[in-house]
Structures are given as C-alpha cells and as structure tokens.
Amino acid sequence: MTNRNYAIVGTGALGGFYGARLQKAGLEVNFLLRTDYDRVKKHGLTIESPEGDFTLPQVRAYRDADKMPQCDVVILALKTTQNHLLPKLLPTLLKDNGVVLVLQNGLNAEPQIAQIVGAERVIGGLCFLCSYKVSPGHICHIDYGTITLGEYAQDYKAIGITDRLRQIAEDFQLAEIPIEMSEDLLLSRWKKLVWNIPYNGLSVILNARTDELMANPDTLILVEEIMAEVIAAAKSCDRIIPDNFIPNMLEYTHKMKPYRTSMKIDYDESRPLEVEAIFGNPIRVAQKAGVKLPQIEVLYRMLKFVDVQRQEAERKRRLLDLL
Structure with a gap:
C-alpha cells in the first residue's frame, strides 16, 4: 500500500x-x-x-x-x-x-x-x-x-x-x-477541448443536453464545425490531432448517457461560468499564432453575455433576500 x-x-x-x-x-x-x-x-x-x-x-x-x-x-x-x-x-x-x-x-x-x-x-x-x-x-x-x-x-x-x-x-x-x-500534456488538453468547447458552450446557449445536441442534424453539423476549429487551433501550437478524432468523439458522445454538461449545471445553478478557461484562453492562443476561430468566438461572446446577465440576476436576488 x-x-x-x-x-x-x-x-x-x-x-x-x-x-x-x-x-x-x-x-x-x-x-x-x-x-x-x-x-x-x-x-x-x-x-x-x-x-x-x-x-x-x-x-x-x-x-x-x-x-x-x-x-x-x-x-x-x-x-x-x-x-x-x-x-x-x-x-x-x-x-x-x-x-x-x-x-x-x-x-x-x-x-x-x-x-x-x-x-x-x-x-x-x-x-x-x-x-x-x-x-x-x-x-x-x-x-x-x-x-x-x-x-x-x-x-x-x-x-x-x-x-x-x-x-x-x-x-x-x-x-x-x-x-x-x-x-504531451498540451496535446491532451487540446484533445479535451475538442469535446469541451462545442458541448459546454452549445448546451448553455441552446439549453440542451448532449443527447439533444446529437439528435438534431443542424446542431450536429455545428458541433463538427466547432470541433474542426479546435483542431485548427491546436495545429497553431504545433499539436496535430488526427483526422479520425472528430468521428471518434461523436461516436463517444452518441454512446454517452443523456448528460447535462458541467457548464450547463453551473449556469442552471447561477454559478460563474468557466468562459475564459475553456473559450477565452484557446481563442487568445490561436489569435497569437494568426489563426481565427469565428464560430468559437461567437460562442465566447454569447457566453460572456449570458454569464454577466445570470450573475447580475443572482446578485439582485440575494439583495432582495436580505431585505
């Protein structure tokens, strides 16, 4: 032992x-x-x-x-x-x-x-x-x-x-x-972001579980496109994620039991969202290398908005509880 x-x-x-x-x-x-x-x-x-x-x-x-x-x-x-x-x-x-x-x-x-x-x-x-x-x-x-x-x-x-x-x-x-x-820890972090960025972000913005995102053809396309942007961002750091990684992640998620992502749980419970760690930091790293991530940037801006709105509503609720 x-x-x-x-x-x-x-x-x-x-x-x-x-x-x-x-x-x-x-x-x-x-x-x-x-x-x-x-x-x-x-x-x-x-x-x-x-x-x-x-x-x-x-x-x-x-x-x-x-x-x-x-x-x-x-x-x-x-x-x-x-x-x-x-x-x-x-x-x-x-x-x-x-x-x-x-x-x-x-x-x-x-x-x-x-x-x-x-x-x-x-x-x-x-x-x-x-x-x-x-x-x-x-x-x-x-x-x-x-x-x-x-x-x-x-x-x-x-x-x-x-x-x-x-x-x-x-x-x-x-x-x-x-x-x-x-x-290679950095490569592993980028691989995790291939899943985390689309599912965490979309689950909040679209109010959906993972199985609901996978069942809809439009959101499935969106998930794949966002995953491709993450792989491009990883490449800007000289980390190459193989072509079969996206279909493997999709299959992994298809087999997953219906799941409310950690960011969706945080949002539902009025906790601050990890927007900078999961979205902002990868965007800034890619931008420094001259790579744009347009769909991830849209998600980032949306999440910052809803996070501020939810935190402000929670602050007001707490103030009312004190009255």
Whole structure:
C-alpha cells in the first residue's frame, strides 16, 4: 500500500467522486470543504455509481486549509473561476516535495499554478467523467471516469512519462479509476477541448443536453464545425490531432448517457461560468499564432453575455433576500 497522502481542493461532483474512490481503496485523503463541511463532517460521503454504490461514513473533512496536514499530492478540482484563492491555499497544503494535480477544464491552468508552486511541482489531468452533486456529500456518477495524466513543464514542453507520474497513476488504478498517461500534456488538453468547447458552450446557449445536441442534424453539423476549429487551433501550437478524432468523439458522445454538461449545471445553478478557461484562453492562443476561430468566438461572446446577465440576476436576488 502506498504511503502517499492526498488533499482534495474542491469536493464537488469531480473531486468528491475521485477522492472517495481513493479513500475507499485505503489511501489517506483529506477533503477541504466550504458550504458542505457540516454535512460531510457528520455523515461522510455517499457515491451512487453504475460501478457500485458506496458510503464513507467518516472522512477527513476540513473547513480551514491551515488545519489540514501537508500532502504529497494536492488534487485541484475547483472551478477555474475560483483560482484566485489558490495563492493562499496551495503553499499551505503541499509538502516540500509535493505536487499539485490540476484536474481543471480549459487551457493554461497549469502555468497559473506553476507561478504559485513552481513548474516542477505541477501535473495536469484531463477527466472524462459524467457526474453531478445531488446534495451536500452526495454525488451521482453517471458514466465514464478515465483520467489522462501528463507532466507539466514550462511552456507546455513535452517531457514524457516520469516515475512520479507512474506512481500516482498506480494509486488511482488501485482505486479502480481508469488512467491513461500522456507524453504531451498540451496535446491532451487540446484533445479535451475538442469535446469541451462545442458541448459546454452549445448546451448553455441552446439549453440542451448532449443527447439533444446529437439528435438534431443542424446542431450536429455545428458541433463538427466547432470541433474542426479546435483542431485548427491546436495545429497553431504545433499539436496535430488526427483526422479520425472528430468521428471518434461523436461516436463517444452518441454512446454517452443523456448528460447535462458541467457548464450547463453551473449556469442552471447561477454559478460563474468557466468562459475564459475553456473559450477565452484557446481563442487568445490561436489569435497569437494568426489563426481565427469565428464560430468559437461567437460562442465566447454569447457566453460572456449570458454569464454577466445570470450573475447580475443572482446578485439582485440575494439583495432582495436580505431585505
């Protein structure tokens, strides 16, 4: 059994699911929580999954990062909209030789984390997971669950598969979490964006689940066209995604159970959207290389509009609640 210990920063549908699986496998996992703290401290975590339901009656739950033990691996599962909290959190949680495993969507999260802890202490992770939080401490896993792990180096230089990457992968495999290891983290991030950009964006703008987007011939064409723009953007970074990747992603989504994307869930629950990480950053990278992404840029502008509108409505609602 490994003696590595883990911290989960962001105990939601993703962090809660993976952290619970790691603890169930016998690893020490420490969970940082905010609004869910009281419930999880008292009742633990409950996971519903087609792979088997389970409950962890007791977990190492903390409200304050300063009271948590320092850890070998800090799993960052917060939304990128909360990354402004990390300069205070991460140095407190990391052992001297610890690493941050960034399980966040979009592009350029790793360079941001590297500015806080150093590039040599950052690993990237791409999650292919369908899950949602039913209530505090109660997570429903619908489908999939694979994580692609890749070492980060400055400017996303590809440095291959390291021993520490293999060791962390072994911990996840012990927890029956499927793992793929990537020699090129930036290429893997662009591949994830081929799915994330069309489905997250269109699900919000068109108020649709993935199965509804796939069933309509017009939106299916739109999905394919947006995917092609992502592949062009990746090429501008000298990352080549093969021609068969789009049909493979479409087949993957056809087989997926009806799913409300993470961005659609955030929108429905009046949370800030990860517009910059998933849309803005890829657009800016491509523009710097002289590549235009017209359909993605339209989605980006629309999402910025609806995000501002929803956040303003939520702010007014909260003010009325105080009256």
